[in-house]
Amino acid sequence: MKHVDESVIVSLCPDPIIGVDGAGIVRIFNAAAEKLLGYAAADVIGVLSIARIYPSLDDARKIKKLIYSDDYGARGLIEGYESALVCSDGAVVPIRLSAVIMDEDDGGSIGFFHDLTERYDLERQLHILSVTDELTGLFNQRHFYKVMAKELDRAKRYHHPLSIICFDLDDFKQVNDSLGHLEGDRVLRTIGELLKDTLRQIDIPVRYGGDEFMVLLPETDIQAAAKTAERIRKAFNTKCAYSIDKGAGVIAKVSMSLGVTETNGTEKPDQVVQRADLAMYESKSSGGNSTVLIKQHIGDVVQAGPSGGERI
Numbered sequence: 001m002k003h004v005d006e007s008v009i010v011s012l013c014p015d016p017i018i019g020v021d022g023a024g025i026v027r028i029f030n031a032a033a034e035k036l037l038g039y040a041a042a043d044v045i046g047v048l049s050i051a052r053i054y055p056s057l058d059d060a061r062k063i064k065k066l067i068y069s070d071d072y073g074a075r076g077l078i079e080g081y082e083s084a085l086v087c088s089d090g091a092v093v094p095i096r097l098s099a100v101i102m103d104e105d106d107g108g109s110i111g112f113f114h115d116l117t118e119r120y121d122l123e124r125q126l127h128i129l130s131v132t133d134e135l136t137g138l139f140n141q142r143h144f145y146k147v148m149a150k151e152l153d154r155a156k157r158y159h160h161p162l163s164i165i166c167f168d169l170d171d172f173k174q175v176n177d178s179l180g181h182l183e184g185d186r187v188l189r190t191i192g193e194l195l196k197d198t199l200r201q202i203d204i205p206v207r208y209g210g211d212e213f214m215v216l217l218p219e220t221d222i223q224a225a226a227k228t229a230e231r232i233r234k235a236f237n238t239k240c241a242y243s244i245d246k247g248a249g250v251i252a253k254v255s256m257s258l259g260v261t262e263t264n265g266t267e268k269p270d271q272v273v274q275r276a277d278l279a280m281y282e283s284k285s286s287g288g289n290s291t292v293l294i295k296q297h298i299g300d301v302v303q304a305g306p307s308g309g310e311r312i
């Protein structure tokens with residue numbers, strides 16, 4: 001290869017390269033830096049302080065401190081540090097930075113940046129996929145237990161009530177068997193939409209599995225949660241009013257059995273889920289299409305209902 005001038009290499013580099021003098025004033029600003037940040041090199045060289053393109057002065061100070069530390073194996077070096085840059089229009093771009101001090105006397109350095117936007121977008125999409133139930137768009141069971149642990153901690157620390165609604169469809173198999181799986185899927189998707197419309201922003205709706213769902217209601221006591229449960233049940237009856245002929249004069253009506261319980265955060269996730277499940281099964285075993293409440297045990301005493309359940 002014939003000799004190529006270093007400045008040509010810098011200008012051809014597809015990643016942004018920014019060089020600064022000891023005072024932090026931009027001295028090198030290649031074409032990729034212009035493209036990413038939206039500044040013309042002619043407008044920033046000799047004028048712009050590098051601190052201005054970091055999100056805050058603290059970020060800029062931290063990077064300066066890092067380059068003078070031996071955190072990356074030697075003083076005067078940064079390798080693969082993840083931060084962000086602010087473009088001329090105010091947009092913030094995630095970047096990975098490697099940098100070296102060019103001149104020990106003057107303190108001038110050169111930074112090699114790599115735009116991480118695509119990687120961050122991909123990670124965000126992967127995260128969404130990992131916490132979402134594909135059919136309904138609700139959260140999945142794995143996410144439910146993660147959030148539940150955090151919400152139990154919060155409830156305990158701040159003495160706020162935390163409620164949970166557990167519900168399961170009654171006779172859902174009949175929809176699949178009589179009307180087909182696609183119609184069954186439509187019902188499950190309708191529940192996803194219905195929950196998003198009915199709940200507050202801070203509530204966490206989850207498809208627990210099959211035709212079973214959970215809703216976590218932070219800062220909500222059992223009576224308020226029961227009202228929400230009833231709103232869900234009634235909305236479902238309006239939106240999915242099926243009466244399916246099971247033959248021999250028997251009609252199956254698809255509805256919901258709901259169980260509601262509250263915790264003060266001192267329990268394990270499984271204990272709370274089991275109690276909500278028990279309330280839901282109580283509703284189901286007495287005909288479904290209803291909401292049953294079971295309050296938190298205090299000592300061994302169950303606070304409401306003959307078998308711990310209060311039916312509404």
Ligand SMILES: Nc1nc2c(ncn2[C@@H]2O[C@H](COP(=O)(O)OP(=O)(O)OP(=O)(O)O)[C@@H](O)[C@H]2O)c(=O)[nH]1
Nearest residue numbers: 168169170171172173174176181182184185210211
């Ligand atoms: N269409 C569809 N059906 C599903 C899906 N996941 C689970 N199911 C169906 O949900 C039904 C659950 O059946 P069961 O547990 O007997 O529930 P059920 O018919 O509602 O009966 P009870 O709960 O006793 O009232 C089965 O037919 C499953 O095939 C899904 O993603 N899509």
